[in-house]
Amino acid sequence: MFCSVVSTVIYGVEAIPISVEADVSDGFPSFTIVGYVGAQVKEAEERVRTALRNIGIRLPPKRITINLSPGNLRKEGTRFDLPIAAAILAATGVIPGSRLRGLMLLGELHLDGKVEAVPGVLPSLLVAKEEGCYGCLVPSLNVYESGMVSDLSVWGLDSLKDLVAFAKDGVIPESGAERDEQGEVSENKVDFSQIRGQEAVKRVAVIAAAGFHNLMLSGPPGSGKSMTARRMPGILPPLTEEESLELSGIYSIAGQLPDHKGMIKMRPFRAPHHSISPSALCGGGRIPHPGEITLAHRGVLFLDEFPEMPASTLEMLRQPLEDRQITISRMDYSFSFPAEFLLVTAMNPCPCGYYPDKSRCKCTDYAIAKYRMKLSGPILDRMDLICDVPEVQYEELKTGGEDPLSTAVMQEKVMRAAEIQRERYRQEGWLFNSELKPERLERYCPLTEEAERLLERAFRSLHLSARGYHRILKLARTIADLDGADVIQTIHVGEAISYRSTERNG
Secondary structure, eight states, X not given: OEEEEEEEEEETTEEEEEEEEEEEESSSOEEEEESSBXXXXXXXXXXHHHHHHHTTOOOOSSEEEEEEESTTSOBOSSTTHHHHHHHHHHHTTSSOGGGGTTEEEOOEXXXXXXXXXXXXHHHXXXXXXXXXXXXXXXXXXXXXGGGGOOSOEEEEESBHHHHHHHHHHOOOOOOSOOOOOSOOOOOOOOOGGGSOSOHHHHHHHHHHHHHTOOEEEEOOTTSSHHHHHHTGGGGSOOOOHHHHHHHHHHHHHTTOSOTTOOSOOSOOEEOOOTTOOHHHHHOBTTTTBOOHHHXXXXXXEEESSGGGSOHHHHHTTHHHHHHSEEEEEOSSOEEEEEOOOEEEXXXXXXXXXXXXXXXXXXXXXHHHHHHHTTSOHHXXXXXXXXXXXXXXXXXHHSSOSXXXXXXXXXXXXXXXXXHHHHHHTTTTTOOSGGGOOGGGHHHHOXXXXXXXXXXXXXXXXXXXXXXXXXXXXXXXXXXXXXXTOSSBOHHHHHHHHHHHOHHHHO
C-alpha cells in the first residue's frame, strides 16, 4: 500500500513543504529512505522501527520504501521521524490514511515512542496555512509557537500513541503544553540611569537608536562602553507585529525561541565573544543556519574588543552592513539571511587601554599604530558614529543631586523621531533613516545653503568617500528629526560631521 503525508524542510530562514511518501509491498524485507537525505534522516529507520515496537506495533516483514520529495533538496535533521512513522502506519493499514489528509506533521522520535521538540515549527506552521492544511501535528513542547498563527488547528503529541489514537478515533491528544496567545513578556532590568555622567555618550546613543545608525565606542577600561551597549535595546522603538513574527520565525529555526513563550516582543541583543568564527557570525554549515548577524536582526549586535576580532571575521561584516542581508551560496542552493541590525562596537584607544594618558599608557607608538591598523578603512567607513567615552569623574559617581538621564526619557526622544521617519517613509517600505537609498537622499534630506556649504568643506577636507558623504547626510537627517526640523540645518550637519571624523577620534 501507498501513503503520503506533508512535512517541511528548513532552508535558510524558509520552510519548504515536503511530501513524505511510504510504500509497503511484497518482497525481501527492507527499509529504504531515499530523496537526497543526510545521515540523520537515514537514521530515522532505527528510531521509527524501535519506537513503533515499543508502543506495541511491529512492522510487517515487507519491503518498505520512504521517499522525501522533491528529490533535489537535501534533507537534514530529525524532524521527519514523525511523518515517516505516520506514513508507514497508514500504508500498513494500522491507521486510516484519510485522517492524515490536510495535516502537516513534524517531530523527532525517541526509542520509547516519545515525540521530541524540533526547531523551525513556526515557519512550518505558516507554510501549512499557505498550503491549505487545516491543521498540524507537532511535538507538545512546540505547541506554544502556534499562538502566533491564526486560523490553523495545532495539536501537540507527547508520543506515537497519541498519533494512533487521533488517527483512529479522531481524539485530540491532550497535552500539558498550552497555546500561548499572550506573547513574550520580558522586563528590561537595565537602565541608562544606572550610568552616572557620560551625557555626551547618551546623546550619541539616542541618535544611533533613533536612526538605526552604527555606533563605535572608544575609551579606557571601565568607562561605560559595555554598559551603554547593553542598554541600547531599551531605547529602540518597539517591534511591529510584522517584525515580531519575522524574528520569532528566525529564532524558531535557530532553536532559540524561549520555551513556552509566544511571539518575541523585545528587540534582540547579541554579544558574541571576540573570538567568534566567521561562520558563527554570518551563518554556515552544509545547509546554512542563521549566525549572530541574523539573530541580531531588528536588534543590536554588540562586538566588544572590536580590534581583537580576527581580520577575516571583521571583513565579513562589510557586505551585510551595506546590503542589510547576507547571502551564502552552496552547490545546490543559495540562502539569503536578513541582516537589518544596529551594530555597536567597543574598543580601547590602545592595547593597554589608557592612551593618551602617558602617566599610565606604556604602549609604544608602533604598538598603538599596529592596534589601530587592525580596523580597515572600509570597516571604519561603515561606522556612522565614532564616540570617545571618557573616564567617569568621582563627582559624577557620587549619589544624590539631579537624576541622570533614564532609559524612559531617552526612549521618548527616540520614539518621536521614529514616528517622524515612519510617516515620511510610509510609501517606501523602510522605517529608519539609515535605510535611505542614495537616489532618495535629495528628496528626503533637504539642506539649507549654509549646511550644504559646510558639508562640501567637510567632504574636501576630510577626504570623505561617497559612502561617507551619504552616511553623514543620513545622520544629519536623524539629528534634525530629533530636533523636529523639516530642513537640515548647519548645526545638524556639524554634529554629524563631528561623529564621522575618525582622525579626531583615533
